[in-house]
Amino acid sequence: MWRGSHLALVVVLxxxxxxxxxxxxxxxxxxxxxxxxxxxxxxxxxxxxxxxxTAPYIMDSCWAYVWRGVLEYQRGHYRLARLSFRRAFxxxxxxxxxGLDTIAxxxxxxxxxxxxxxxxxxxxxxDQPARWVTRPQLDYxxxxxxxxxxxxxxxxxxxxxxxxxNEESIEIVDIPDSAFTRPxxxxxxxxxxxxxxxxxxxxxxxxxxxxxxxxxxxxDPVRLIDRARVLVRTGLPDxxxxxLDDALDPVNGATPAVRVYVELVRGTAWRxxxxxxxxxxxxxxxxxxxxxxxxxxxxxxxxxxxxADSLRLEESSRPLCSSPCTHGPAAPAGAAxxxxxxxxxxxxxxxxxxxxxLPLLSPQPARPRGTGPDYW
Numbered sequence: 001m002w003r004g005s006h007l008a009l010v011v012v013l014x015x016x017x018x019x020x021x022x023x024x025x026x027x028x029x030x031x032x033x034x035x036x037x038x039x040x041x042x043x044x045x046x047x048x049x050x051x052x053x054t055a056p057y058i059m060d061s062c063w064a065y066v067w068r069g070v071l072e073y074q075r076g077h078y079r080l081a082r083l084s085f086r087r088a089f090x091x092x093x094x095x096x097x098x099g100l101d102t103i104a105x106x107x108x109x110x111x112x113x114x115x116x117x118x119x120x121x122x123x124x125x126x127d128q129p130a131r132w133v134t135r136p137q138l139d140y141x142x143x144x145x146x147x148x149x150x151x152x153x154x155x156x157x158x159x160x161x162x163x164x165x166n167e168e169s170i171e172i173v174d175i176p177d178s179a180f181t182r183p184x185x186x187x188x189x190x191x192x193x194x195x196x197x198x199x200x201x202x203x204x205x206x207x208x209x210x211x212x213x214x215x216x217x218x219x220d221p222v223r224l225i226d227r228a229r230v231l232v233r234t235g236l237p238d239x240x241x242x243x244l245d246d247a248l249d250p251v252n253g254a255t256p257a258v259r260v261y262v263e264l265v266r267g268t269a270w271r272x273x274x275x276x277x278x279x280x281x282x283x284x285x286x287x288x289x290x291x292x293x294x295x296x297x298x299x300x301x302x303x304x305x306x307x308a309d310s311l312r313l314e315e316s317s318r319p320l321c322s323s324p325c326t327h328g329p330a331a332p333a334g335a336a337x338x339x340x341x342x343x344x345x346x347x348x349x350x351x352x353x354x355x356x357x358l359p360l361l362s363p364q365p366a367r368p369r370g371t372g373p374d375y376w
Contacts (some may be wrong), residue, residue, distance in 0.1 A: 025054040025064070032067055036074060036103070044071055062091040066111075070100065073107050082114050089118040116203045117161050121196065123205070128197040130159045130207050136187045140216050141179050145251045150214045151176025153184055161202040163193040173208070180213060221247040221254045225261050228269065237272040244269070257298060260289045264307055283311050 028051035035044035048071060052064040069084035088095055094115075100108040123129055153176065158169035167189045172181050196205035224247040231240035244262050248254055254262070263286030270279035290308050294300070300308070 025051045025056065025060045028054065029060075029064060029067065032071075036067070036071055039074070041071060041074060058091050059095070062088045062095045063097075065091070066095055066097050069111070070103060070107065073104060073110065078110065081110060085111055085114040086118055089115060093119045112201075116198070116201060118204070120158055120204045120206055121198065126196045126198060126203070126205060127200075130163070130193045130196040130205050133163065133192045133194055134190075136191050136211065138187050138211075138213065139183050140213075141183055142249065144177065144179055145215055145249060148215045148251075149177050149180075150212070153180060153211045153213055154208065155184060155188055155211065156206065156208045157188055158204060159193045159195060159207050160204050161195050163195045163202075165189055165191060165193070176213060184211070184213075216251070218251050218253065219246070219249075221252045221258050222261070224252075225258070225265055228265055232265070232269050232272050235272070237269040240269045240272075241266065256289065256293055257300060257304070260286050260293065260300075260308075261304055262286075263289065264304075264311055267311065280315070283315060287312055287315075 028047045032044045032047035032051060035041070035047060048064055048068050052061060052068075055061040055064055065084050065088035069081045069088065072078075072080040072084055097111070100111050152174065154173040156171045156173055158166040160166060165188055167185070170185050170188050172184065175181060175184065193207070195202040196207075197203065224243045228240040228243040228247070231237070231243065244266050246252075247262055248259065263282050267279045267281075267283035267286060270276075270282055287308060290300070
């Protein structure tokens with residue numbers, strides 16, 4: 001009998017403890033509100049600290065932070081007021097506080113601004129959904145281009161009141177291959193939106209989109225290299241090197257002769273960047289493959305013969321290196337090389353069958369191409 005009475009007493013005490021704490025917290029909070037109304041802000045500060053310390057539930061803490069925000073606003077500490085409101089919203093998204101403009105002009109506007117900036121609205125809450133200003137541009141992963149992977153991706157994210165995507169909020173719901181995950185997230189983090197609105201005011205919103213991921217169409221590698229030459233000539237060698245890498249993308253089907261063109265132009269790009277070692281290596285590699293293909297009967301286009309002759313003569317005019325050569329990397333093992341210096345034709349007499357040497361990056365007018373499979 002005693003055990004039962006004792007247990008009942010314990011249950012009553014346990015139930016009464018949070019009720020008593022809630023009563024104390026509510027009393028301190030009510031006192032703080034009254035003191036704020038009388039502009040006794042220091043005393044109100046003490047009561048709010050007590051209300052927060054004795055708050056038994058999340059909502060009690062939320063209300064205490066809201067009124068601390070009101071207190072800081074009354075003191076003219078607007079940053080601290082915003083911080084207190086944000087802490088309240090972090091505990092509960094809508095504490096249900098109304099009529100703040102009766103306390104001080106502009107207080108409700110500040111509270112509402114923080115409320116809209118923190119809370120994330122769903123599409124059915126919105127008067128106007130978020131719309132993108134700059135459309136997404138996917139950097140299709142190079143490693144997937146040969147596989148020609150395609151499919152739909154579904155992405156969900158939060159767009160803030162300035163129209164920016166919260167990178168941490170980007171969620172990949174569905175994707176055809178995990179290799180797309182990183183480029184898709186990078187793409188979405190750079191998209192600019194017009195934010196969603198409620199009552200004409202911008203709000204945070206949850207946005208979901210479905211994309212059709214398709215591999216890029218094949219591009220003419222020769223045109224890419226031609227553009228790279230122009231970029232080198234106009235002082236943009238880094239952009240030229242990027243285009244040259246794109247020209248060698250497997251999807252573009254670059255032929256061995258096109259690869260020669262890439263290496264020769266790459267050499268001029270490295271030279272424009274004053275990287276003589278890489279410039280010499282690229283030119284030697286390109287000339288090696290050039291002579292190799294020439295020996296196999298490939299008939300190169302006039303402008304490429306001119307470019308090769310120009311670079312060969314420039315290389316031959318450089319001081320000879322001591323053995324071993326250290327001014328640039330050697331051509332790969334097995335690659336054909338240019339004729340030895342002692343057997344090269346002088347500048348004034350180009351070798352038989354070659355086009356006259358032209359200034360670097362000044363191609364001849366193209367002659368009609370041949371019809372044979374080896375002509376380029």
